[in-house]
Amino acid sequence: MTETILHATDITKEFGGLVALSDVSLDIDEGEIVGLIGPNGAGKTTLFNCLSGALKPTSGTVEFRGEDITGMEPHEVAKRGLARTFQITRPMEDMTVLENAMVGAHIHTRRRGPTRERARDALDFVGLADDADRKAGGLTLGKQKSLELARALATDPELVLVDEIMAGLTPAESERILDRLEAVRERGTSLFVIEHDMHAIMEISDRIKVLDNGKELAFGAPADVVNDPAVVEAYIGEEVEDV
Numbered sequence: 073m074t075e076t077i078l079h080a081t082d083i084t085k086e087f088g089g090l091v092a093l094s095d096v097s098l099d100i101d102e103g104e105i106v107g108l109i110g111p112n113g114a115g116k117t118t119l120f121n122c123l124s125g126a127l128k129p130t131s132g133t134v135e136f137r138g139e140d141i142t143g144m145e146p147h148e149v150a151k152r153g154l155a156r157t158f159q160i161t162r163p164m165e166d167m168t169v170l171e172n173a174m175v176g177a178h179i180h181t182r183r184r185g186p187t188r189e190r191a192r193d194a195l196d197f198v199g200l201a202d203d204a205d206r207k208a209g210g211l212t213l214g215k216q217k218s219l220e221l222a223r224a225l226a227t228d229p230e231l232v233l234v235d236e237i238m239a240g241l242t243p244a245e246s247e248r249i250l251d252r253l254e255a256v257r258e259r260g261t262s263l264f265v266i267e268h269d270m271h272a273i274m275e276i277s278d279r280i281k282v283l284d285n286g287k288e289l290a291f292g293a294p295a296d297v298v299n300d301p302a303v304v305e306a307y308i309g310e311e312v313e314d315v
């Protein structure tokens with residue numbers, strides 16, 4: 073039987089008078105890829121921040137594997153198996169690619185041997201094994217994004233929040249990352265993915281959640297979501313008519 077891994081209930085986040093998220097609820101199952109879409113300012117990044125501990129929700133609860141993690145510090149959340157990647161990659165440029173990946177692996181143990189091994193496995197998985205000893209600052213954007221994914225995977229996560237990992241990549245680089253995301257899922261890890269590329273999100277998601285103005289507009293199978301009149305009107309429009 074499939075288990076629910078993440079259970080968020082009525083998440084609301086206010087910034088002063090601005091309601092960035094309003095009563096957003098969400099379940100993600102083990103081994104599932106859920107896409108998160110919506111126009112600029114819809115609240116997607118704010119939702120990621122509330123789930124990963126970067127922001128404390130104004131109200132609502134986040135349960136991960138049955139434990140209430142609402143308002144926990146990001147490293148405590150990551151330790152429990154919920155990792156994230158950032159839209160703007162920020163590798164430590166003077167450190168090697170391997171050392172950067174080791175930062176992720178450090179979360180469970182300070183012992184260098186196991187940490188290095190876990191980091192190497194993650195680099196291997198994303199196709200950066202040959203770049204392990206290079207300085208991270210010299211990587212192309214495509215490889216920086218792969219490193220970002222490797223850092224998250226090195227924490228040995230059960231759920232990864234992936235924030236616009238394909239933005240700015242060439243079609244070939246995007247294809248490679250998509251393939252890796254699907255491979256992550258094959259290992260049984262769940263993914264929650266913000267992505268503006270509609271074709272990509274339709275291709276990999278089991279379900280898609282649509283936010284608009286901080287509220288849920290739709291949540292369901294990709295084909296149902298794109299045909300939902302409210303979604304078409306509010307957001308997608310002509311862009312996906314040919315999907």
Ligand SMILES: Nc1ncnc2c1ncn2[C@@H]1O[C@H](COP(=O)(O)OP(=O)(O)OP(=O)(O)O)[C@@H](O)[C@H]1O
Nearest residue numbers: 087090091092110111112113114115116117118119
């Ligand atoms: N730290 C903050 N302080 C004040 N307002 C914020 C803060 N972070 C986000 N907001 C506001 O909350 C709303 C939701 O922003 P958010 O970044 O979550 O949207 P998004 O869907 O991720 O947008 P984009 O696709 O442009 O990244 C926006 O109106 C934004 O200006």
